[in-house]
Amino acid sequence: MSNKEVEKVHLLIIGSGPAGYTAAIYAARANMKPVLYQGIQPGGQLTITTEVENYPGYPDGIQGPEMMINFEKQAVRMGADIRYGMATKVDFSTQPYRVEIDEENWIEADAVIISTGASAKWLGIESEQRLNGFGVSACAVCDGFFFRGKEVAIVGAGDTAAEEALYLSKLCTHVHMIVRRDAMRASKVMQDRVLNTPNITVYWNSETEEILGEHKVEGVRIKNTKENTTQDVAIGGFFVAIGHKPNSDIFKGFIDMDETGYIQTIPGTSKTNLEGVFAAGDVQDKNYRQAVTAAGSGCMAALDAERYLSTKA
Numbered sequence: 001m002s003n004k005e006v007e008k009v010h011l012l013i014i015g016s017g018p019a020g021y022t023a024a025i026y027a028a029r030a031n032m033k034p035v036l037y038q039g040i041q042p043g044g045q046l047t048i049t050t051e052v053e054n055y056p057g058y059p060d061g062i063q064g065p066e067m068m069i070n071f072e073k074q075a076v077r078m079g080a081d082i083r084y085g086m087a088t089k090v091d092f093s094t095q096p097y098r099v100e101i102d103e104e105n106w107i108e109a110d111a112v113i114i115s116t117g118a119s120a121k122w123l124g125i126e127s128e129q130r131l132n133g134f135g136v137s138a139c140a141v142c143d144g145f146f147f148r149g150k151e152v153a154i155v156g157a158g159d160t161a162a163e164e165a166l167y168l169s170k171l172c173t174h175v176h177m178i179v180r181r182d183a184m185r186a187s188k189v190m191q192d193r194v195l196n197t198p199n200i201t202v203y204w205n206s207e208t209e210e211i212l213g214e215h216k217v218e219g220v221r222i223k224n225t226k227e228n229t230t231q232d233v234a235i236g237g238f239f240v241a242i243g244h245k246p247n248s249d250i251f252k253g254f255i256d257m258d259e260t261g262y263i264q265t266i267p268g269t270s271k272t273n274l275e276g277v278f279a280a281g282d283v284q285d286k287n288y289r290q291a292v293t294a295a296g297s298g299c300m301a302a303l304d305a306e307r308y309l310s311t312k313a
């Protein structure tokens with residue numbers, strides 16, 4: 001730890017998706033003076049989605065980024081201290097708990113709510129890494145614009161892939177959707193939309209063998225694993241939409257997690273194995289992963305933290 005003066009806060013919230021902001025709203029209203037660090041992507045995953053149609057209270061739907069701005073405004077209005085910054089290390093071996101921000105400042109907190117969410121997964125092939133940012137992206141909504149009027153490919157078969165394929169189909173001339181099995185995981189309604197969109201072609205039982213191009217994406221080599229054949233398709237953009245990984249690495253060794261890194265909470269609560277440390281949202285939820293369930297768990301974490309801090313006081 002550096003010799004700089006360590007700031008002391010009552011309740012520290014790490015992460016700024018629906019879980020973190022909801023925890024901040026509740027905690028601020030309960031006078032816990034929460035300090036929230038937003039992380040690298042303020043607003044979290046909803047800032048890279050389009051229309052949210054299933055969050056109650058918005059009968060006409062709402063854009064994800066707009067919804068997150070509203071969450072933040074509400075937290076600020078209640079008195080939460082919202083800061084831009086990234087938790088880079090923690091020391092939960094003694095109380096008060098210590099959290100390092102941006103690799104320089106340490107903060108001490110009586111209680112901590114972890115709401116760091118989850119991040120996109122990658123295929124892990126060499127060409128994907130090499131061409132990342134040069135036509136390879138994990139966010140169609142962020143980067144689709146750059147491929148207007150071009151052909152693109154997307155890999156994945158969940159709701160995210162379906163949603164992004166549909167989004168891209170409105171911007172691009174053609175979308176080649178690479179699905180590794182003979183079925184999609186996406187909900188029926190999303191599958192139907194994909195299959196009924198004329199400029200989306202689905203490649204079943206298919207893998208991405210290689211993304212082609214030296215300095216920018218120029219094509220993709222698709223392997224049909226059932227027929228053991230390959231074909232090259234000319235594209236300008238390649239999108240990866242194969243799920244997410246919980247952002248929990250910095251808590252390893254202190255907080256109990258499952259084998260894939262999801263933080264384990266005591267069922268029916270937001271409590272972790274450490275008293276005074278709570279978890280909410282996608283970092284502890286691999287089943288539901290919805291904005292509304294994340295927000296609900298953020299509320300639980302704030303209420304659990306309030307009870308904990310009041311018994312401690």
Ligand code: NDP
Binds near residue numbers: 156158161180243287
């Ligand atoms: P999912 O985990 O649901 O799906 C991931 C998809 O990627 C699966 O089809 C999987 O294939 C495929 N995949 C995984 N690894 C690879 C790989 N290495 N190569 C090729 N394909 C791979 O993730 P999503 O991000 O789609 O969705 C997460 C959650 O969020 C879900 O619960 C979903 O319902 C929800 N969601 C809801 C939305 C909405 O309601 N509007 C929008 C977006 C997401 P396989 O099926 O073979 O395992």
